[in-house]
Amino acid sequence: MRYLCAFCVTMVGIALLVGCEKKEKDKAPPKAQPPAVTGTETAQTPKTPTPPPIEVKTPATMPAMPNVDVPLPKVDPAAAEAATKEAVTKDATSKFKQLMGYIKDKKLDLAEELLKKLEGIKASLPADLQSKIDGARTALNAAKTLDTKLPAIPGVGK
Secondary structure, three states: OHHHHHHHHHHHHHHHHHHOOOOOOOOOOOOOOOOOOOOOOOOOOOOOOOOOOOOOOOOOOOOOOOOOOOOOOOOOHHHHHHHHHHHHHHHHHHHHHHHHHHHHOOOHHHHHHHHHHHHHOHHHOOHHHHHHHHHHHHHHHHHHHHHOOOOOOOOOOO
16 A cells, blocks of 8 residues: 555656646747847946746646556455555564573563564464463463472471
8 A cells, every 4th residue: 555655646746747738849938028128238248148038837827647557456455454464474473483592591570571572463373373372371370380499498408
C-alpha cells in the first residue's frame, strides 16, 4: 500500500510538470517599442533592453489539468499477506533462538522480556512455533525455580 501511495504521488507530480509547461513556441515574442528620444540622449548612448512584461496566470487563465489515465499496478493480496507472514515467522524464529540462548546462559531477565514479546505475536505464528514458545515458557519457569538459592546446610559443601 505504501508503494501505491508513493507511485500515485509521483504520477501526480509528473502530470503537474507536464501540464504546466509553457508553450513559448506558439506565442510570438512581444515587440519592444523603442523608447522615445529626449533632448539629453544622443544616438551614441547604449540603450538597455527592457524586460518583457510578466504574465500572471490566475485560475481563470490557467490551463486545465490533462486527463491522465495511469494503470495501477495489480497487487495480489494473498501474496502480500504470505510475504508478511513469512517475514514475521522468520523474525520470531530468530528471536526464539536468541531466547533459548538467554535461558542457557541464565540471563533470565532478558529471556523473560523476549518471551513476553513472542507471546504477544504467538497467535499470528505457525502451530509448531507456538508449541515451541509454550515449551520455552516452561523451560524459563523451570530455570527460574532452579536459579533460586536454597538455604545452605551447615557443614555440607565445605
